[in-house]
Amino acid sequence: MPDERVDVLVVGSGLCGLTTAVTAARRGLRVLCLGDELPGASLANFGQYHSGAVYAPVLPAVARDCWQHRNRWGDLVQTARVGESTGLALFHATDTVDRYRHAWSEAGIEGVEEVDPRTVGHVTPPAAAFRIPDHSVNLAALRVRLVELAHATGVPTAREAVTLRRAADSTLVSAGWSIPQARVVVLATGAATPGILSRAGIQHTLHVRCIAWGRATGAGTKTLTYWLDGDLLAISPDLNGVRVGLPGLTGMYGTTATEHTRLRVALGQRGFDSLASSLELLWGTVCEPATPHADPSAAVIDLRDPPAGWSPAANLVVALPGKWTTAWHCADRVVDALM
Numbered sequence: 001m002p003d004e005r006v007d008v009l010v011v012g013s014g015l016c017g018l019t020t021a022v023t024a025a026r027r028g029l030r031v032l033c034l035g036d037e038l039p040g041a042s043l044a045n046f047g048q049y050h051s052g053a054v055y056a057p058v059l060p061a062v063a064r065d066c067w068q069h070r071n072r073w074g075d076l077v078q079t080a081r082v083g084e085s086t087g088l089a090l091f092h093a094t095d096t097v098d099r100y101r102h103a104w105s106e107a108g109i110e111g112v113e114e115v116d117p118r119t120v121g122h123v124t125p126p127a128a129a130f131r132i133p134d135h136s137v138n139l140a141a142l143r144v145r146l147v148e149l150a151h152a153t154g155v156p157t158a159r160e161a162v163t164l165r166r167a168a169d170s171t172l173v174s175a176g177w178s179i180p181q182a183r184v185v186v187l188a189t190g191a192a193t194p195g196i197l198s199r200a201g202i203q204h205t206l207h208v209r210c211i212a213w214g215r216a217t218g219a220g221t222k223t224l225t226y227w228l229d230g231d232l233l234a235i236s237p238d239l240n241g242v243r244v245g246l247p248g249l250t251g252m253y254g255t256t257a258t259e260h261t262r263l264r265v266a267l268g269q270r271g272f273d274s275l276a277s278s279l280e281l282l283w284g285t286v287c288e289p290a291t292p293h294a295d296p297s298a299a300v301i302d303l304r305d306p307p308a309g310w311s312p313a314a315n316l317v318v319a320l321p322g323k324w325t326t327a328w329h330c331a332d333r334v335v336d337a338l339m
């Protein structure tokens with residue numbers, strides 16, 4: 001462990017911590033990135049490299065951020081690609097198509113192309129089909145490339161589970177005597193963030209939400225495929241099968257058994273019976289502010305000037321990208337706050 005002082009200590013080495021560390025180093029700050037190396041959401045998600053097309057009518061600001069910041073992944077994301085280089089957006093009926101077309105245009109998303117629904121190779125052809133500039137990635141490969149980039153940018157990384165403490169007589173947090181002193185600590189610890197803050201005696205408004213999803217092996221699809229009306233099923237190719245996502249009913253998920261059934265039924269309805277039979281149900285976690293003060297594509301909470309409901313901490317910034325696709329956007333906002 002290097003023992004000199006740094007400008008920024010980034011805690012957490014998921015995609016957010018690493019992009020933040022690289023961004024800070026590129027802007028001339030001396031950075032150290034420490035993570036416990038446990039697999040957070042960055043290694044267990046749908047792996048969808050979003051253009052923003054699927055969010056455009058419902059979350060237009062997220063769609064714009066996805067579109068504007070996605071190219072910043074550059075080669076990292078191309079070398080980690082799984083399956084085809086473009087995705088498919090399918091519609092059961094044509095009544096919502098114009099709403100999406102309009103939203104794609106409003107968000108400035110380019111590269112969407114209507115295709116003949118009979119050519120997309122589904123048992124029951126959809127009513128409308130579009131090629132969209134989204135694809136799946138292998139998350140482990142992406143993270144390895146990002147660690148390599150961090151090292152090439154001069155960011156030391158080390159395996160360390162960090163405990164934050166807030167001094168009794170000030171609002172400064174420290175990360176322990178064995179860890180180099182830093183001017184600012186950036187907490188990029190995903191779903192562990194509320195617990196870390198609470199244990200340090202720092203009041204916050206974060207909450208953790210659980211999301212059910214599925215993983216299946218067998219003959220699936222090599223194309224990242226979304227059904228943008230109806231139940232909004234998404235199938236993302238992975239190295240050994242597919243990841244399957246289905247939004248909760250009115251945003252809420254049920255029990256493991258009910259979610260398993262919902263996913264199996266949704267797959268069966270699209271003719272993916274072999275996937276349905278090998279489906280494994282998993283739970284993921286997202287951490288987000290309970291109050292809507294933050295940009296949902298990149299929540300950056302600067303505790304040097306805390307929003308309502310947060311304790312002050314004179315050297316702490318919390319970073320939570322809503323999507324890994326927007327992690328560079330989140331990193332910019334953190335480093336802007338530090339400069």
Ligand SMILES: Cc1cc2nc3c(=O)[nH]c(=O)nc-3n(C[C@H](O)[C@H](O)[C@H](O)COP(=O)(O)OP(=O)(O)OC[C@H]3O[C@@H](n4cnc5c(N)ncnc54)[C@H](O)[C@@H]3O)c2cc1C
Pocket residue numbers: 011012013014015016017034035036037038039040041042043044045046047048049050160161162163188189190191192196211212213283284285286319320321322323324325326
């Ligand atoms: C089911 C699901 C599907 C998703 N699908 C997509 C998608 O397809 N596309 C997309 O763009 N986004 C998607 N997301 C969102 C995306 O996964 C997250 O926004 C992103 O991965 C968050 O990255 P992070 O680095 O903030 O958190 P994490 O990846 O969780 O990283 C935090 C790291 O900090 C570590 N840590 C925790 N405590 C400590 C400590 N005390 N000391 C040191 N290290 C610590 C953790 O172990 C972990 O390694 C999805 C999320 C979920 C839950």
